[in-house]
Amino acid sequence: MRPPRPAVVALVIPLLWALACGESQERRDRQAVQRQQTQYGVAQPIPVYDWSLERDIVTQLYNARNERVATHTVWRGDTSQIEGDCPSIGYPIPYDTSLTNPLAPYYYGGGSGAVVEQPEPNGIFASKNSIATWVRCVVEVNGERVEAPIYIESKVSAYPFPVEVDYETDMVRPVSGATPSVTIEQNQAPSSSAAKENPQ
Numbered sequence: 001m002r003p004p005r006p007a008v009v010a011l012v013i014p015l016l017w018a019l020a021c022g023e024s025q026e027r028r029d030r031q032a033v034q035r036q037q038t039q040y041g042v043a044q045p046i047p048v049y050d051w052s053l054e055r056d057i058v059t060q061l062y063n064a065r066n067e068r069v070a071t072h073t074v075w076r077g078d079t080s081q082i083e084g085d086c087p088s089i090g091y092p093i094p095y096d097t098s099l100t101n102p103l104a105p106y107y108y109g110g111g112s113g114a115v116v117e118q119p120e121p122n123g124i125f126a127s128k129n130s131i132a133t134w135v136r137c138v139v140e141v142n143g144e145r146v147e148a149p150i151y152i153e154s155k156v157s158a159y160p161f162p163v164e165v166d167y168e169t170d171m172v173r174p175v176s177g178a179t180p181s182v183t184i185e186q187n188q189a190p191s192s193s194a195a196k197e198n199p200q
Helices: 006-043 053-065
Strands: 070-076 082-089 133-141 144-152 155-159 163-166 171-174
Touching: 070 133, 070 163, 082 144, 082 163, 133 155, 155 171
Parallel strands: none
Antiparallel strands: 070 082, 070 155, 082 133, 133 144, 163 171
């Protein structure tokens, strides 16, 4: 076996040195970032609350979505021009909302598997991609008001009160004196819910 040529050795040694230095610098950077995060944890710990206003509002909105509330839906094209509207029931449902988990568990060596999504509290898997929606428009058929599911690919807005839609100016205004079918309750945090330091 012939010994390696001096030129090859001269190229390989600096390359190995550069890789070693780069890896060492990467490790030092990670350690510096970790030390900084640890210092932040001591000086400015993440607050912990007994109660969350935002969680309370989201809970109320979930409850409203689960009720047959009266709404009015308006949809617009890409130029924001109003394309249509209708009295409606509930809030629009994204077209690609699923009843079943769209992901399948995958198991590989060692028996471990991929994480799969969980359904939302309303029992369905939320939309991730589609801007298309189902709108339950209230229409009159033979003198009877029925709900007709309309598939809409435009941008959709749903209002919890009757609105006046002006197709000439593309403006939407609440009907004067209209009462919202959904309101947010002004719940207050318990007196003990002030921010507390998160123990490290």
